[in-house]
Amino acid sequence: MRYQRRGLDVVSHLLLAAGCGLFFLPVWLAFTASTHSMSDLYTHIAPLWIGDVGLANYARLLSEPVNGLNAGVLRLLFNSLVMATGIAVGKIVISVLAAYAIVFFRFPFRRLCFWLIFITLMLPVEVRILPTYEVVANLQMLDSYSGLILPLIASATATFLLRQFYLTIPPELVEAARIDGAGPWRFLKDILLPLSKTNLAALFVIMFIYGWNQYLWPLLITTDADYMTVVVSLKRMLTTGDALVPWQDVTATAILAMGPPVLVILILQRYFVKGLVDAEK
Structure with a gap:
C-alpha cells in the first residue's frame, strides 16, 4: 500500500535529488577538469564549468x-x-x-x-x-x-x-x-x-x-x-x-x-x- 502524502513526497524527492547531486559532484568536477588545459588547472581554482579545450583532450588520448x-x-x-x-x-x-x-x-x-x-x-x-x-x-x-x-x-x-x-x-x-x-x-x-x-x-x-x-x-x-x-x-x-x-x-x-x-x-x-x-x- 502506498500512502498519498504530497508534502512527504516532495521532501523525499528533494532528499533524493540532494543525494544524487552529492554523488554526481565528483564526476562533474572530473569532467570539467578534463576539458581544461594544464596551465588553467594549475593557475586557477578547481573549475566548475566546461573549459575552452572541450573534448580535444579526449580525442588526443584516444588517438595518441x-x-x-x-x-x-x-x-x-x-x-x-x-x-x-x-x-x-x-x-x-x-x-x-x-x-x-x-x-x-x-x-x-x-x-x-x-x-x-x-x-x-x-x-x-x-x-x-x-x-x-x-x-x-x-x-x-x-x-x-x-x-x-x-x-x-x-x-x-x-x-x-x-x-x-x-x-x-x-x-x-x-x-x-x-x-x-x-x-x-x-x-x-x-x-x-x-x-x-x-x-x-x-x-x-x-x-x-x-x-x-x-x-x-x-x-x-x-x-x-x-x-x-x-x-x-x-x-x-x-x-x-x-x-x-x-x-x-x-x-x-x-x-x-x-x-x-x-x-x-x-x-x-x-x-x-x-x-x-x-x-x-
Whole structure:
C-alpha cells in the first residue's frame, strides 16, 4: 500500500535529488577538469564549468599514446574490457556447472565438495598472490590475457548464489524433464539456464565490475604496455617524478574508465533489478 502524502513526497524527492547531486559532484568536477588545459588547472581554482579545450583532450588520448605509458587509452580500455569480460564469463560458466553438479547430481562427498568450494572465500587473490604469481610465471603467462583472466575466474560466491537458486527448483520439474527424455545437458540448456537468466545477469554485472576494478593482479603481472589495464595506468599517470601531474589527462582517462561499467549496468539494469526483487527468487 502506498500512502498519498504530497508534502512527504516532495521532501523525499528533494532528499533524493540532494543525494544524487552529492554523488554526481565528483564526476562533474572530473569532467570539467578534463576539458581544461594544464596551465588553467594549475593557475586557477578547481573549475566548475566546461573549459575552452572541450573534448580535444579526449580525442588526443584516444588517438595518441599517453606520455610515459607507450600506449593509448583506447588500448588500455580494450585490455580492461577483455579482462573484465573474460573474468565475468569464466566465473559464470564455472559457477553454473559447479552449482548444477552439486544440486542435481548424487555422488559421494557432494556436500564436502561444496564446503571446500565455499571455504575458498577465505583465500582471495591477495592472500595467495605469491604462489599464484609463481604458477603463472612458470606457465609463461606473464604479460598475456590468459594470465590476467585465468587466476581470477573461479568464484565461490557465484557458486553459492546459484546453488541457493537451484535448490528452489521444484523436484517435479526435474522429474517431468526426465520423463520427457531430457538429458542432463538438455535440462541445463533448455530449462535451467532460461529460468536463471536474471540471476546470471546480476552476477555478470557484479563480476564484470569486479574484474574491471582489479588493480593488484594486473599491476603485478603486466610490464608490457600492450597488456596494461586502464585502472593500473591511472596510477602510473600520477607518477611523473618532478614533472607536473597532467590532471587534464588523468581526469579524462578516469571519465573514460567509468564508461564500460556504467554501460553494462544500464543495459542489464532491468534483469539485475528483477533478479533482486522477484519474490519467486
